[in-house]
Amino acid sequence: MTRTVGLLLFPGVEELDAVGPWEVLAFWTQHFPDDGYTVFTFSLDGGPVTCAKGMRIEATYSFDTAPRRDVLIFPGGMGTRPMVNDEPMLEWTRAQRAVTPLITSVCTGSLVLAAAGLLAGRPATTHWKSLDRLAELDPSIAVRTEDRYVDDGDIITSAGVSAGIDMALHLVRRLASAQRAAEVRRLIQYDPEPPV
Known part of the structure:
Protein backbone atom coordinates (compact mmCIF):
# COMPACT_ATOMS: atom_id res chain seq x y z
CA MET A 1 0.00 0.00 0.00
CA THR A 2 1.34 3.42 -0.95
CA ARG A 3 1.97 5.72 1.99
CA THR A 4 1.45 9.45 1.74
CA VAL A 5 3.25 12.67 2.58
CA GLY A 6 1.04 15.76 2.62
CA LEU A 7 2.63 19.19 2.28
CA LEU A 8 0.43 21.94 3.73
CA LEU A 9 0.17 25.21 1.81
CA PHE A 10 -1.36 28.45 3.07
CA PRO A 11 -1.29 32.17 2.23
CA GLY A 12 2.06 33.61 3.26
CA VAL A 13 3.91 30.29 3.30
CA GLU A 14 7.65 30.82 2.82
CA GLU A 15 8.51 29.61 -0.68
CA LEU A 16 11.59 27.53 0.13
CA ASP A 17 9.98 26.11 3.27
CA ALA A 18 7.52 24.38 0.95
CA VAL A 19 9.43 23.98 -2.31
CA GLY A 20 12.67 22.73 -0.69
CA PRO A 21 11.10 19.68 0.98
CA TRP A 22 8.85 19.21 -2.06
CA GLU A 23 11.88 18.94 -4.37
CA VAL A 24 13.51 16.32 -2.14
CA LEU A 25 10.39 14.27 -1.53
CA ALA A 26 8.89 14.52 -5.01
CA PHE A 27 12.21 13.54 -6.57
CA TRP A 28 12.43 10.58 -4.19
CA THR A 29 8.88 9.35 -4.70
CA GLN A 30 8.93 9.77 -8.49
CA HIS A 31 12.34 8.20 -9.10
CA PHE A 32 12.07 5.46 -6.48
CA PRO A 33 8.39 4.46 -6.52
CA ASP A 34 9.16 1.02 -5.12
CA ASP A 35 9.89 2.70 -1.77
CA GLY A 36 6.11 3.01 -1.53
CA TYR A 37 5.53 6.72 -0.89
CA THR A 38 3.78 9.53 -2.72
CA VAL A 39 3.67 13.25 -1.92
CA PHE A 40 0.94 15.82 -2.51
CA THR A 41 0.05 19.41 -1.64
CA PHE A 42 -3.11 20.59 0.08
CA SER A 43 -4.53 23.78 1.55
CA LEU A 44 -7.64 24.85 3.42
CA ASP A 45 -9.69 25.46 0.26
CA GLY A 46 -7.48 23.86 -2.41
CA GLY A 47 -6.36 25.78 -5.46
CA PRO A 48 -3.76 28.55 -5.71
CA VAL A 49 -1.93 29.99 -2.72
CA THR A 50 0.11 33.20 -2.75
CA CYS A 51 3.37 32.68 -0.88
CA ALA A 52 5.32 35.11 1.30
CA LYS A 53 7.26 36.68 -1.56
CA GLY A 54 4.53 36.60 -4.18
CA MET A 55 5.04 33.20 -5.80
CA ARG A 56 1.76 31.37 -6.46
CA ILE A 57 1.53 27.61 -5.95
CA GLU A 58 -1.41 25.40 -6.81
CA ALA A 59 -2.56 23.10 -4.01
CA THR A 60 -3.86 19.82 -5.39
CA TYR A 61 -6.34 19.16 -2.59
CA SER A 62 -8.36 20.97 0.05
CA PHE A 63 -8.63 19.91 3.70
CA ASP A 64 -11.85 18.10 2.78
CA THR A 65 -10.56 16.28 -0.30
CA ALA A 66 -6.96 15.48 0.71
CA PRO A 67 -6.04 11.83 1.16
CA ARG A 68 -5.15 10.62 4.62
CA ARG A 69 -1.54 11.31 5.50
CA ASP A 70 1.20 9.17 6.96
CA VAL A 71 3.40 12.27 7.17
CA LEU A 72 2.37 15.92 7.45
CA ILE A 73 4.78 18.71 6.56
CA PHE A 74 3.88 22.08 8.09
CA PRO A 75 6.03 24.83 6.51
CA GLY A 76 6.62 28.25 7.99
CA GLY A 77 6.47 31.79 6.73
CA MET A 78 4.65 35.00 7.61
CA GLY A 79 1.38 33.16 7.18
CA THR A 80 2.02 31.26 10.41
CA ARG A 81 1.86 34.45 12.50
CA PRO A 82 -1.95 34.73 12.54
CA MET A 83 -2.31 30.96 12.84
CA VAL A 84 -0.98 30.91 16.40
CA ASN A 85 -4.17 32.76 17.43
CA ASP A 86 -6.54 31.07 14.95
CA GLU A 87 -8.51 28.61 17.08
CA PRO A 88 -10.07 26.66 14.16
CA MET A 89 -6.59 26.19 12.67
CA LEU A 90 -5.18 25.14 16.04
CA GLU A 91 -8.04 22.67 16.49
CA TRP A 92 -7.31 21.21 13.05
CA THR A 93 -3.62 20.96 13.96
CA ARG A 94 -4.43 19.18 17.23
CA ALA A 95 -6.70 16.77 15.40
CA GLN A 96 -3.81 15.70 13.17
CA LEU A 111 5.17 27.96 16.22
CA VAL A 112 1.76 26.67 15.17
CA LEU A 113 2.57 23.21 16.52
CA ALA A 114 3.60 24.86 19.79
CA ALA A 115 0.47 27.02 19.99
CA ALA A 116 -1.61 23.88 19.42
CA GLY A 117 0.16 22.16 22.32
CA LEU A 118 1.88 19.51 20.21
CA LEU A 119 5.40 20.39 21.38
CA ALA A 120 4.71 20.44 25.13
CA GLY A 121 7.65 18.93 27.00
CA ARG A 122 9.50 18.12 23.77
CA PRO A 123 12.74 19.27 22.18
CA ALA A 124 12.13 21.45 19.13
CA THR A 125 13.61 24.17 16.96
CA THR A 126 12.60 26.87 14.50
CA HIS A 127 14.12 29.78 12.57
CA TRP A 128 16.81 31.44 14.70
CA LYS A 129 14.86 34.73 14.80
CA SER A 130 11.84 32.93 16.27
CA LEU A 131 13.50 30.82 18.96
CA ASP A 132 12.39 33.20 21.72
CA ARG A 133 8.84 33.19 20.37
CA LEU A 134 8.83 29.38 20.42
CA ALA A 135 9.81 29.45 24.09
CA GLU A 136 7.16 32.08 24.86
CA LEU A 137 4.41 30.03 23.27
CA ASP A 138 5.21 27.05 25.47
CA PRO A 139 7.92 27.36 28.15
CA SER A 140 7.96 23.56 28.55
CA ILE A 141 9.58 23.17 25.12
CA ALA A 142 13.29 22.28 25.24
CA VAL A 143 14.34 24.78 22.56
CA ARG A 144 17.30 23.56 20.53
CA THR A 145 19.07 26.70 19.37
CA GLU A 146 21.83 25.11 17.31
CA ASP A 147 20.15 22.07 15.73
CA ARG A 148 19.36 22.03 12.02
CA TYR A 149 16.42 19.70 12.76
CA VAL A 150 15.16 17.84 15.81
CA ASP A 151 13.69 14.34 15.48
CA ASP A 152 11.59 13.51 18.53
CA GLY A 153 9.95 10.35 17.25
CA ASP A 154 6.49 11.26 15.99
CA ILE A 155 7.32 14.97 15.58
CA ILE A 156 10.24 16.50 13.70
CA THR A 157 10.94 20.23 13.66
CA SER A 158 13.54 22.04 11.60
CA ALA A 159 15.26 25.38 11.68
CA GLY A 160 14.62 28.06 9.08
CA VAL A 161 14.00 27.96 5.35
CA SER A 162 16.84 25.92 3.79
CA ALA A 163 16.94 23.64 6.85
CA GLY A 164 13.75 22.12 5.49
CA ILE A 165 15.84 20.49 2.75
CA ASP A 166 18.01 18.81 5.38
CA MET A 167 14.93 17.72 7.28
CA ALA A 168 13.42 16.25 4.12
CA LEU A 169 16.59 14.30 3.39
CA HIS A 170 16.46 13.05 6.98
CA LEU A 171 12.88 11.95 6.28
CA VAL A 172 14.02 9.96 3.25
CA ARG A 173 16.72 8.36 5.39
CA ARG A 174 14.22 7.53 8.10
CA LEU A 175 11.42 6.30 5.82
CA ALA A 176 13.64 4.50 3.28
CA SER A 177 17.37 4.27 4.05
CA ALA A 178 20.57 6.25 4.41
CA GLN A 179 21.64 4.99 1.00
CA ARG A 180 18.44 6.26 -0.61
CA ALA A 181 18.81 9.66 1.05
CA ALA A 182 22.38 9.88 -0.22
CA GLU A 183 21.20 8.99 -3.73
CA VAL A 184 18.52 11.66 -3.67
CA ARG A 185 20.93 14.26 -2.30
CA ARG A 186 23.39 13.49 -5.08
CA LEU A 187 20.77 13.44 -7.83
CA ILE A 188 19.32 16.83 -6.87
CA GLN A 189 22.93 18.01 -6.53
CA TYR A 190 22.49 19.34 -3.01
CA ASP A 191 26.11 20.06 -2.16
CA PRO A 192 26.10 23.39 -0.30
CA GLU A 193 29.22 25.50 -0.72
CA PRO A 194 28.09 28.99 0.24
CA PRO A 195 30.14 31.80 -1.33
CA VAL A 196 29.89 33.89 1.85
Whole structure:
Protein backbone atom coordinates (compact mmCIF):
# COMPACT_ATOMS: atom_id res chain seq x y z
CA MET A 1 0.00 0.00 0.00
CA THR A 2 1.34 3.42 -0.95
CA ARG A 3 1.97 5.72 1.99
CA THR A 4 1.45 9.45 1.74
CA VAL A 5 3.25 12.67 2.58
CA GLY A 6 1.04 15.76 2.62
CA LEU A 7 2.63 19.19 2.28
CA LEU A 8 0.43 21.94 3.73
CA LEU A 9 0.17 25.21 1.81
CA PHE A 10 -1.36 28.45 3.07
CA PRO A 11 -1.29 32.17 2.23
CA GLY A 12 2.06 33.61 3.26
CA VAL A 13 3.91 30.29 3.30
CA GLU A 14 7.65 30.82 2.82
CA GLU A 15 8.51 29.61 -0.68
CA LEU A 16 11.59 27.53 0.13
CA ASP A 17 9.98 26.11 3.27
CA ALA A 18 7.52 24.38 0.95
CA VAL A 19 9.43 23.98 -2.31
CA GLY A 20 12.67 22.73 -0.69
CA PRO A 21 11.10 19.68 0.98
CA TRP A 22 8.85 19.21 -2.06
CA GLU A 23 11.88 18.94 -4.37
CA VAL A 24 13.51 16.32 -2.14
CA LEU A 25 10.39 14.27 -1.53
CA ALA A 26 8.89 14.52 -5.01
CA PHE A 27 12.21 13.54 -6.57
CA TRP A 28 12.43 10.58 -4.19
CA THR A 29 8.88 9.35 -4.70
CA GLN A 30 8.93 9.77 -8.49
CA HIS A 31 12.34 8.20 -9.10
CA PHE A 32 12.07 5.46 -6.48
CA PRO A 33 8.39 4.46 -6.52
CA ASP A 34 9.16 1.02 -5.12
CA ASP A 35 9.89 2.70 -1.77
CA GLY A 36 6.11 3.01 -1.53
CA TYR A 37 5.53 6.72 -0.89
CA THR A 38 3.78 9.53 -2.72
CA VAL A 39 3.67 13.25 -1.92
CA PHE A 40 0.94 15.82 -2.51
CA THR A 41 0.05 19.41 -1.64
CA PHE A 42 -3.11 20.59 0.08
CA SER A 43 -4.53 23.78 1.55
CA LEU A 44 -7.64 24.85 3.42
CA ASP A 45 -9.69 25.46 0.26
CA GLY A 46 -7.48 23.86 -2.41
CA GLY A 47 -6.36 25.78 -5.46
CA PRO A 48 -3.76 28.55 -5.71
CA VAL A 49 -1.93 29.99 -2.72
CA THR A 50 0.11 33.20 -2.75
CA CYS A 51 3.37 32.68 -0.88
CA ALA A 52 5.32 35.11 1.30
CA LYS A 53 7.26 36.68 -1.56
CA GLY A 54 4.53 36.60 -4.18
CA MET A 55 5.04 33.20 -5.80
CA ARG A 56 1.76 31.37 -6.46
CA ILE A 57 1.53 27.61 -5.95
CA GLU A 58 -1.41 25.40 -6.81
CA ALA A 59 -2.56 23.10 -4.01
CA THR A 60 -3.86 19.82 -5.39
CA TYR A 61 -6.34 19.16 -2.59
CA SER A 62 -8.36 20.97 0.05
CA PHE A 63 -8.63 19.91 3.70
CA ASP A 64 -11.85 18.10 2.78
CA THR A 65 -10.56 16.28 -0.30
CA ALA A 66 -6.96 15.48 0.71
CA PRO A 67 -6.04 11.83 1.16
CA ARG A 68 -5.15 10.62 4.62
CA ARG A 69 -1.54 11.31 5.50
CA ASP A 70 1.20 9.17 6.96
CA VAL A 71 3.40 12.27 7.17
CA LEU A 72 2.37 15.92 7.45
CA ILE A 73 4.78 18.71 6.56
CA PHE A 74 3.88 22.08 8.09
CA PRO A 75 6.03 24.83 6.51
CA GLY A 76 6.62 28.25 7.99
CA GLY A 77 6.47 31.79 6.73
CA MET A 78 4.65 35.00 7.61
CA GLY A 79 1.38 33.16 7.18
CA THR A 80 2.02 31.26 10.41
CA ARG A 81 1.86 34.45 12.50
CA PRO A 82 -1.95 34.73 12.54
CA MET A 83 -2.31 30.96 12.84
CA VAL A 84 -0.98 30.91 16.40
CA ASN A 85 -4.17 32.76 17.43
CA ASP A 86 -6.54 31.07 14.95
CA GLU A 87 -8.51 28.61 17.08
CA PRO A 88 -10.07 26.66 14.16
CA MET A 89 -6.59 26.19 12.67
CA LEU A 90 -5.18 25.14 16.04
CA GLU A 91 -8.04 22.67 16.49
CA TRP A 92 -7.31 21.21 13.05
CA THR A 93 -3.62 20.96 13.96
CA ARG A 94 -4.43 19.18 17.23
CA ALA A 95 -6.70 16.77 15.40
CA GLN A 96 -3.81 15.70 13.17
CA ARG A 97 -2.19 13.93 16.13
CA ALA A 98 -4.86 11.24 16.08
CA VAL A 99 -4.72 10.58 12.34
CA THR A 100 -1.15 11.35 11.25
CA PRO A 101 1.67 9.12 12.51
CA LEU A 102 4.45 11.64 11.79
CA ILE A 103 4.16 15.44 11.88
CA THR A 104 7.02 17.63 10.73
CA SER A 105 7.54 21.37 10.52
CA VAL A 106 9.87 23.73 8.73
CA CYS A 107 10.90 27.08 10.18
CA THR A 108 8.02 28.86 11.96
CA GLY A 109 5.63 26.02 11.24
CA SER A 110 6.77 24.86 14.68
CA LEU A 111 5.17 27.96 16.22
CA VAL A 112 1.76 26.67 15.17
CA LEU A 113 2.57 23.21 16.52
CA ALA A 114 3.60 24.86 19.79
CA ALA A 115 0.47 27.02 19.99
CA ALA A 116 -1.61 23.88 19.42
CA GLY A 117 0.16 22.16 22.32
CA LEU A 118 1.88 19.51 20.21
CA LEU A 119 5.40 20.39 21.38
CA ALA A 120 4.71 20.44 25.13
CA GLY A 121 7.65 18.93 27.00
CA ARG A 122 9.50 18.12 23.77
CA PRO A 123 12.74 19.27 22.18
CA ALA A 124 12.13 21.45 19.13
CA THR A 125 13.61 24.17 16.96
CA THR A 126 12.60 26.87 14.50
CA HIS A 127 14.12 29.78 12.57
CA TRP A 128 16.81 31.44 14.70
CA LYS A 129 14.86 34.73 14.80
CA SER A 130 11.84 32.93 16.27
CA LEU A 131 13.50 30.82 18.96
CA ASP A 132 12.39 33.20 21.72
CA ARG A 133 8.84 33.19 20.37
CA LEU A 134 8.83 29.38 20.42
CA ALA A 135 9.81 29.45 24.09
CA GLU A 136 7.16 32.08 24.86
CA LEU A 137 4.41 30.03 23.27
CA ASP A 138 5.21 27.05 25.47
CA PRO A 139 7.92 27.36 28.15
CA SER A 140 7.96 23.56 28.55
CA ILE A 141 9.58 23.17 25.12
CA ALA A 142 13.29 22.28 25.24
CA VAL A 143 14.34 24.78 22.56
CA ARG A 144 17.30 23.56 20.53
CA THR A 145 19.07 26.70 19.37
CA GLU A 146 21.83 25.11 17.31
CA ASP A 147 20.15 22.07 15.73
CA ARG A 148 19.36 22.03 12.02
CA TYR A 149 16.42 19.70 12.76
CA VAL A 150 15.16 17.84 15.81
CA ASP A 151 13.69 14.34 15.48
CA ASP A 152 11.59 13.51 18.53
CA GLY A 153 9.95 10.35 17.25
CA ASP A 154 6.49 11.26 15.99
CA ILE A 155 7.32 14.97 15.58
CA ILE A 156 10.24 16.50 13.70
CA THR A 157 10.94 20.23 13.66
CA SER A 158 13.54 22.04 11.60
CA ALA A 159 15.26 25.38 11.68
CA GLY A 160 14.62 28.06 9.08
CA VAL A 161 14.00 27.96 5.35
CA SER A 162 16.84 25.92 3.79
CA ALA A 163 16.94 23.64 6.85
CA GLY A 164 13.75 22.12 5.49
CA ILE A 165 15.84 20.49 2.75
CA ASP A 166 18.01 18.81 5.38
CA MET A 167 14.93 17.72 7.28
CA ALA A 168 13.42 16.25 4.12
CA LEU A 169 16.59 14.30 3.39
CA HIS A 170 16.46 13.05 6.98
CA LEU A 171 12.88 11.95 6.28
CA VAL A 172 14.02 9.96 3.25
CA ARG A 173 16.72 8.36 5.39
CA ARG A 174 14.22 7.53 8.10
CA LEU A 175 11.42 6.30 5.82
CA ALA A 176 13.64 4.50 3.28
CA SER A 177 17.37 4.27 4.05
CA ALA A 178 20.57 6.25 4.41
CA GLN A 179 21.64 4.99 1.00
CA ARG A 180 18.44 6.26 -0.61
CA ALA A 181 18.81 9.66 1.05
CA ALA A 182 22.38 9.88 -0.22
CA GLU A 183 21.20 8.99 -3.73
CA VAL A 184 18.52 11.66 -3.67
CA ARG A 185 20.93 14.26 -2.30
CA ARG A 186 23.39 13.49 -5.08
CA LEU A 187 20.77 13.44 -7.83
CA ILE A 188 19.32 16.83 -6.87
CA GLN A 189 22.93 18.01 -6.53
CA TYR A 190 22.49 19.34 -3.01
CA ASP A 191 26.11 20.06 -2.16
CA PRO A 192 26.10 23.39 -0.30
CA GLU A 193 29.22 25.50 -0.72
CA PRO A 194 28.09 28.99 0.24
CA PRO A 195 30.14 31.80 -1.33
CA VAL A 196 29.89 33.89 1.85
